[in-house]
Amino acid sequence: MLNNLTAMPADPILGLLTQYREDTHPHKIDLGVGVYKDPAGHTPILHCVKTAEKIRLETETTKVYIGPAGSPQFNQLMTELAFGVDHSAIITNRIRTVSTPGGTGALRVAGDFIKRCNPNAVLWVSDPTWANHIGLFEAAGITVKTYPYYDYDNQTLKFDEMMSALAQIGPQDVVLLHACCHNPSGMDLTCEQWDKVVALTKAQGFTPLIDMAYQGFGDGVDQDAYGVRQMAAAVDNMILCSSCSKNFGLYRERIGSCSVIAKDAHSANIAQSVLLYVVRCLYSMPPAHGAAIVETILGSAELTKQWLDELKVMRDRINGNRAMLVAKLKANGVERDFSFIARQKGMFSFLGISPEQVARLQQEFSIYMVGSSRISIAGISEENVDYLAKSIAKVL
Numbered sequence: 001m002l003n004n005l006t007a008m009p010a011d012p013i014l015g016l017l018t019q020y021r022e023d024t025h026p027h028k029i030d031l032g033v034g035v036y037k038d039p040a041g042h043t044p045i046l047h048c049v050k051t052a053e054k055i056r057l058e059t060e061t062t063k064v065y066i067g068p069a070g071s072p073q074f075n076q077l078m079t080e081l082a083f084g085v086d087h088s089a090i091i092t093n094r095i096r097t098v099s100t101p102g103g104t105g106a107l108r109v110a111g112d113f114i115k116r117c118n119p120n121a122v123l124w125v126s127d128p129t130w131a132n133h134i135g136l137f138e139a140a141g142i143t144v145k146t147y148p149y150y151d152y153d154n155q156t157l158k159f160d161e162m163m164s165a166l167a168q169i170g171p172q173d174v175v176l177l178h179a180c181c182h183n184p185s186g187m188d189l190t191c192e193q194w195d196k197v198v199a200l201t202k203a204q205g206f207t208p209l210i211d212m213a214y215q216g217f218g219d220g221v222d223q224d225a226y227g228v229r230q231m232a233a234a235v236d237n238m239i240l241c242s243s244c245s246k247n248f249g250l251y252r253e254r255i256g257s258c259s260v261i262a263k264d265a266h267s268a269n270i271a272q273s274v275l276l277y278v279v280r281c282l283y284s285m286p287p288a289h290g291a292a293i294v295e296t297i298l299g300s301a302e303l304t305k306q307w308l309d310e311l312k313v314m315r316d317r318i319n320g321n322r323a324m325l326v327a328k329l330k331a332n333g334v335e336r337d338f339s340f341i342a343r344q345k346g347m348f349s350f351l352g353i354s355p356e357q358v359a360r361l362q363q364e365f366s367i368y369m370v371g372s373s374r375i376s377i378a379g380i381s382e383e384n385v386d387y388l389a390k391s392i393a394k395v396l
């Protein structure tokens with residue numbers, strides 16, 4: 001049977017990890033995968049996570065199965081974190097949340113859930129979007145199409161074109177939106193633009209699927225959830241996929257959540273039964289450790305404060321890196337205007353250079369980024385920014 005297989009190419013993002021690790025260049029720089037790095041290039045474990053793990057070690061009493069929904073306390077705290085404790089959808093009991101193996105697990109659960117709502121639904125994603133969105137929804141048997149989003153020439157949003165495209169989409173389909181820190185472009189909707197998208201979603205009747213993988217990495221935990229909260233207050237049906245990989249630094253623990261919002265509590269219970277069925281068929285139950293860490297943190301006022309402080313350090317460092325790169329490029333004589341990098345949000349921006357220039361940066365300078373010229377801003381540091389700016393100047 002295996003004779004019929006043809007080899008798959010390495011994942012465009014994860015494949016870079018191996019290449020980077022094998023590179024022996026003393027000044028190599030990893031701007032590939034979206035993971036936070038401290039100024040020394042290390043991805044640390046947050047102090048609040050370490051404390052929560054100690055508490056967990058001392059208080060955990062069983063390893064028995066947790067059930068397809070995962071931990072009820074985690075699910076409730078994640079719902080409150082995303083929507084805000086006093087959100088109307090929480091008060092009217094319209095939200096059902098399950099714990100998932102990371103944000104990717106949440107998206108796949110959403111994919112199978114959508115398939116059960118409407119087997120013919122088309123999922124509309126921004127052009128561009130996170131590369132894995134397309135593969136994972138197609139793997140769930142969903143047709144994926146794109147709507148205009150990023151203007152590569154002017155480094156802005158194609159907002160009018162996006163709105164015109166969304167105005168053609170009807171109630172049978174699903175539109176994927178990024179809550180904040182758009183991956184890969186770093187180009188987010190403003191609050192005013194969100195308001196317009198929410199009104200259009202309501203008018204057209206399509207179901208919004210919001211992916212929130214970076215809550216707290218843009219402007220702050222509440223600010224980054226603006227679109228999520230406005231949308232949930234306005235529409236009858238919505239799906240939210242959240243990740244704890246970046247904001248809690250729990251990458252390899254694989255923890256996230258998938259929330260479905262229905263028009264009332266009764267419909268929400270039906271939706272939940274379908275979610276649980278989908279989970280049981282996909283992976284039976286989510287891992288428990290990451291959820292236990294998050295619920296220990298969010299269940300303690302003291303640890304929550306510490307987490308918010310640590311999150312702010314990560315956010316500020318990324319924003320500082322953005323400004324630092326723009327300044328260094330200028331200082332190294334680069335005439336092209338890169339100031340858009342400092343205006344964009346979150347982990348990523350496109351440098352806007354050609355695939356040939358990306359390849360040269362990797363081959364000649366051991367600087368790694370995705371072929372689209374997406375850079376992970378956290379990989380920049382005071383130590384490497386000069387070498388990075390000089391190398392970019394050379395290939396331009």
Ligand code: LMR
Nearest residue numbers: 013032033034035130183
């Ligand atoms: C990224 O886009 O680099 C991250 O979301 C990591 C991943 O799984 O691709």
